[in-house]
Amino acid sequence: MQEPIAPITWHNGQVEMIDQTRLPGELVFIRPRTVAEMWSAIKKLQVRGAPAIGIAAALGLYLAIKDSRARDRAGFEVELQQAAGYLASARPTAVNLTWALKRVQQAVAAAPASDIASLKEVVLKEALAIRAEDEAMCRAIGENGATLLQDAAAILTHCNAGTLATARYGTALAPVYYLASRGKVLKVFADETRPLLQGARLTAWELHQAGIPVTLITDSMAASVMARGWVQAVVVGADRIAANGDVANKIGTYGVAILAKEHGLPFYVAAPASTFDLSLASGAGIPIEERDAAEVTHFGLRPTAPEGIPVFNPAFDVTPHRYVTAIITEKGIIHPPYSENIARVLGA
8 A cells, every 4th residue: 555645734834735626637736825825725625624624724824924013912813813713714514624723823822922923933833733633643543443344345435534634544544544554455435425526536536546446436326335235334534523423524424324224334433533513412503514506507617407496505414423333533432322422532
């Protein structure tokens, strides 16, 4: 197995990211120089995946204040707060975005230094720490999740929760990479994931690049694959997890969870502790982003539906916790009952 690529890095004093809208046709790196360019990259899905969005947002804060001319600490913190609010508006569902923004602001608030140059360094240091910790967390998720998949020959996944969605290694795909590095190769069936085809464009691409056997299927083929006994588990990522274990993830995840239960397959969710939102009692409180109708009515620039047709295009859905067999985190594996065990395992 080849080492999976890192999608977002700090290199030679600038942010460097894979433009995921160009995959799989081209491997293109972009270098946002301003907070507006980072906001646009998040909004347009040039960077996507909850952990990667959090890293991008934290680095976006540094881009916002690196040239700050604030005269004092109070003015600097106002600028930082305004930039955080702006970045948070790019995408509302993934909790990692707001979590990362708050963490950087808290680091500045706790910093003993008051000179502006030192505070700028605090912002950058905290953003880079978030990235480094995410890579380590993904490794731990991989190691923990591998214990659940030792006897599996193949898994099914939905959307992209691999290396492209994180600092490296991913969440749902982290156990696949971990096992492969130790000689056990799992086959992966990847749903194409309509309407933006993250499974086809991204998951299939990164697994193929890493030398992991992957078979691409349309979303409507998942039931047939399960019925034929070709997969022994489903593993997906998450954009937000409520205190009771309800999981918000890419649209279509809920349906896959129902299919897994019908076919007697375990349905695992892999996510870092930062993806949990314990302020929400259930998934009913998770805000669901709705995206442009053209994503459904067009394939690229080509229309595939009657002009003016009404469209419902939520980017995410919520899978009730009763369909979730276990949640894999860097701190351990969480089993039902989730209302008790999430807080216990996370130490909340």
